[in-house]
Amino acid sequence: MNEFLSLKILDKFKRIFEGFGIDYKLLRIILKTKLILDSRRAPVINTNQKKKDEEQTSLLKGYFMHLLFGAFLAFFIYFIKDEMIRMMYFSGAFFFMTTMYLISDFSFVLLDTKDKNILLTKPVDLRTVSLAKVLHILIYMFRLNTFIAGPSLIALVLSNDLFVIPIFLVELLLMDLMIFLVTAFIYLLVLRFFDGELLRNIINFIQILLTILVTVGYQIAIRMIDFTSLRNMEYTFNSSHYLNPILWFGAPFEIFYNRGESYLYVFTSLIIIVPLVSFIVYLSLGKKMESLLLKLEGEGKERPSKHWFENLVGFILNRDEISKQSFNFANAMFRSDRSLKLKIYPALSSGILLPVLMIFNMRVGGQEFKPSGYEYLYLYFNLLIFSSVFYLVKYSSAWKGSYVFISSGFKDFKNLYRGLMQSMAYRFFIPLIILNGLIFTLIFKFRFAGDIMILLLAGIAILPLMGKIYLEIPFSKPIEESNQRVSFDKFLLSLAIVAILAILHFYSYIIPMGRWIYVSVLTAGIPISWKFATPGE
């Protein structure tokens, strides 16, 4: 087993732990094992991981994303000159990103129920186990800090001097404590009033949001920031700021470098008092947390819901019992498989954001925006991106259940795929196009309404063709394997199909009545395509 730097640092505080009656030797053994396990775990916000064994590489990739964010933040910090405003931006971004990463990547530690069964059956007391949990999370946060806040510290030193270092580091520690405690209290509240299932859904939602943010958020943020106005901003005090922790963290810097007004001392006191008092409250709630965590043991139940609209759609679309059942089955899987949702929704988010980004790109330099009239063509990226959903539906975290397809001698794959594709269209494709339509309506009014209808028809018509390229037995492979790259041939083929549709759409404007003819062809093409091109024969 390797030695970890964080443990070597922790060793310096051995006497303090022992002074509080903690068995430091046991604490260290537990922490070391936890750190080894962390090093073998792929981050939730993962990039393209090729093999399970490439854990170290994958973790480094995870940290690279943190560093990218850190560098971005440092750029800001360097630009802003007012100490209060600077730290307001820093602590706002830091709180947000660290909380998101903590929830997304480390909830399993906070909500762990396994430790109890492994450790408390051994001669280890609850206090050591709880402390190991807190330290494990703080070590994770310090690592995160190095990448997220490290570049900002360099920016601060460059724009002030070396004295910022101790103030900044103490503030980071207190911010970490606050973030950890706020997260723990939120979990405690959710578990107190609801069941573990809701908490799992919230964590899944945050994970999806963060994946989207990390994938495409930067693109938007860079385009939205006006650096010149940031440089000249100045802080004005308001008594409501006592309630906003984001604003407190500039105070020590302001006192040190500029002036010492009374509210700054209150802010500084709050930075210290709030996390420490919360920590004492957390420790006193430790037992309560443990008993509430029992709610997470077992899988929990899905909330009772009738899904009447979904059932109605299934009933209208299907004459065949197998395809109806397949539609319902796929809907249930898409609803409940959190790992699969974590892959599908970020992929779909690119479908919404890419066309918007392309439109924004034309506005660089503050020029007045003049639509070219061809903006609808950007929407074809939706179809291309939708091919990744086709690629993903063969994966699931419950893939082992797929043995029933083989053991039952099931043969009617055509109807199985038909129901599956209907569900994909119902849950993902049609909402994606509608959302894009709404965004286009906001930007261009109703100018492209007809084109969006054509795109919708074209998309529905080619779903079976996409299915022919990509579909395999649904939900039948481990979700961990979904990071392998899509075959280039398949991608080229789907690109060709989408390109042909975009070209046809483009030329339909040139021919007289072309758009009406194209709409008619597509409308007629949908049942033909779904009847003859659906895979599974």
Next chain:
Amino acid sequence: MSEVLKLEHVSKSFGSKDVLKDINFSVNSGEIIGYIGSNGAGKTTTIKIILGLIDDYQGDVFIFGEKVKGQSEYKKRIGYVPEVSDMYDNLTAQEYLSFIGMLYGIGEDKAVKKGKEMMSVFGIDDAINGRIHTFSKGMRQKLSIITGMIHNPDILFLDEPLGGIDANSVLVFKEVLKNLKEEGKTIFYSSHILEVVEKLSDRILLINEGKIVIDGTVADVMSMQSDSSLESIFNYVTGFHDYQVLAKKFTDVFMN
């Protein structure tokens, strides 16, 4: 024989459900106790209370004469093999053995050496460098047995320990338990597989709906009914008489 385990008026409820109702029994060193009951009768809850995994219960538990509530030191002298074992799956078996060895204070090297030898008895020593998540159910259970016993405990708590284990290894394990009894170890064997319990145990504790309804030697228990099988006594005490009716119902549904 000295008393090594004692439960006095132990009760536990989850919400409005009373899972254990005033449990009282004691166990002497060197005894093999068969702790039997239907699913949900309260067997695992009893063991979790003894192990300190549940501590909000009424009554007292004594091990080696000491109250166990809030204590952890006594766990050096007890071993536990659960039905489904939580483990750190991303560790190799060797790393896990070494980790458990350190927790019990027997040292990494000794734990690994002993663990490897025990693994070879079960025919899984080749997998010592494999990550636990790659293990089959049976291999996991064998590793769980090994890690539960590696520190030479005086009392062994076994909660359905044989799930997923092959027949040969079951034979070996049953022999191991007999040997341990001869060495003066106490074994608290909880199961609903009555055949194994009947063969191994000196004494039977039968729990039904949270209450101990039988506490006696195997011979005493067998003499309770003319048809002297533990299974029939179990059915009689738990008030379960209509198994043939239920089997018929299942068959009818199956045939349609």
